[in-house]
Amino acid sequence: MITFDVESTSRGTAARLGRLKTRRGAFPTPLFMPVGTQATVKMLDKDEAMHASEGLILANTYHLWLQPGEHIVKAHGGLHRFMRWEGALLTDSGGYQVFSLSAQRRIEEEGVHFRHHRSGEKLFLSPEQSIAIQEALGADIIMSFDECPPFDATYAYMKESVERTVRWARRGKQAKRSDQALFGIVQGGPFEDLRTYSLEALMETGFPGYAVGGLSVGESKEAMFAVLDALHPKLPFDKPRYLMGVGTPEYLLESIDRGMDLFDCVHPTRLARHGAAYTETGRVNIKSKRYEMSSEPLDAHCDCKVCRHYTRAYLRHLLKAEETLGKRLISYHNLYFLKRLMRRARAAIEKGTFPAFKTAFLEGYKS
């Protein structure tokens, strides 16, 4: 399983410095996990993914279930071995994709009937099946099968959904046979009482970690932070807290400030594929004509291999010439940027200067 220790906290913030130990290494928190949806962080090989992360990445159960199929991954010795990943892995439950990608869903107590997001093939996923797939994949941390309703669902719908998701989490825990660490997922949208109900029901069931789901789904910044503000004092102190689907430099720092430990998001790599890079002074669109003659790196403060070697002008040229290397190099930089940001956040928590660090960083970032 896993162990988790909070090593340091400081006044004026709920930010925590922690240590998450898995069978495949120990990881400092707060930690950003790059997303390797289909058994690869998009465009990066395993060594690059390792250098651009702390060694813990996420893969998507839904995608791997459909391609190549979990039985094939299992036959190759599990996901770590299949993708030759020497670090640790977390798989999500598939729930998010069922609700965000697929069409014609029908939710029943037993599970969800839906159609393949491309082929239209009829599919079904239940809490037990999600666990079985995740057991076949063999990640170190796995997630409970949940419904992720839209943030603006009615109270009545959200209540029904949260209650079912709690029952699904219990069924998942019951079904699990492996020694993987299964996290519960707190849902409830913007409704504080439903969030509290969800968390307390999950805590009663007992999980080695708790995720906050149903955020970063299009709601406002204020609405999201309001949920975290209300929720974080109630989350168990000694368990890792995983905020799903976050994020960007700003959202990461604000969520760390609200006591979150683990994060994942496709944003850094997706942004890169659109030709934009994180820098100390904000997001930069490298395709812009203004960088045609720039012999500057993406970010003068960054020591990643892309910033050490390549200029903005060259990266712009690659993007304009539709050479995929451009997207690949910016993907690497963006992940490395978040890795470095998390390192600096952890150092600031340790020194007791996190609030000042956050303010200074965000002032520079938004300038």
Place this chain on the structure above:
Amino acid sequence: MITFDVESTSRGTAARLGRLKTRRGAFPTPLFMPVGTQATVKMLDKDEAMHASEGLILANTYHLWLQPGEHIVKAHGGLHRFMRWEGALLTDSGGYQVFSLSAQRRIEEEGVHFRHHRSGEKLFLSPEQSIAIQEALGADIIMSFDECPPFDATYAYMKESVERTVRWARRGKQAKRSDQALFGIVQGGPFEDLRTYSLEALMETGFPGYAVGGLSVGESKEAMFAVLDALHPKLPFDKPRYLMGVGTPEYLLESIDRGMDLFDCVHPTRLARHGAAYTETGRVNIKSKRYEMSSEPLDAHCDCKVCRHYTRAYLRHLLKAEETLGKRLISYHNLYFLKRLMRRARAAIEKGTFPAFKTAFLEGYKS
């Protein structure tokens, strides 16, 4: 400039072991040069391109003239510096692309009027301009601007074209101000007398290296080898011989056997983007269902980083899942495969066993 020495030859073959010295390193021949059309070998970063080559790669003048424009490359210190390439570079003249990619060509003595292969913009390229662009790019070896007529052009057309290409080569040499090594290109299609005329006229002008153009353009294997059989005894012994647009393992070995020293081709990387890999026992289509469960590497004899780390099943999954990493990894392997093949060919020439090596390799490859 460059120097070239033939270090070894052996009975029963025209194959030669040579050494090409440039300002940016010395290279053993026979040598395959990966193609980095738009200032990158497709999908590979500079370190991968270096590992998968001997350090000499090709870039395309036509593409770089249009994007980002040679003035931008020059302003960044030339092509080596722009793309952060620590090896040597060869640029072609742009002629091949003018004749293969663009529409509505009008060939005049002065040069060629044509339209941009995508935008339709009106463009003009002359021998002097090709040299000027190549001087701005700053490659170590540059090529004469030539017409590359279809292999099945009439004798009358080919004669007119070859004579003009010879005049263009002389104008290019006259125009050159740099100390780059400018190669002449022998044209003439299947016509032995025109090939001979072309070669002798170029030798009279005098170049530090001679390329054979107008082959590997769709003609039959027999037709191509017949041209090389007739031509190679007439090529100057002490100058490098560059066979343009070749090739595949088979064509490379057959052309080495016919006294050729340098080669370039997009085939290994293009093949990879179609999901196929070179192996000791022939070409393999990795997308095939038969590799779904294969824990074998692409090629059990290969020691490249892809074959050391990844299985066919994983590579197949990446291709099926449309993850670009799959194409990237196979691109690397295919280039490395040719690098290794060239090494083995050179070792065989040195030992005097090239004909036996060629026969044995091709028997295995076609099996």
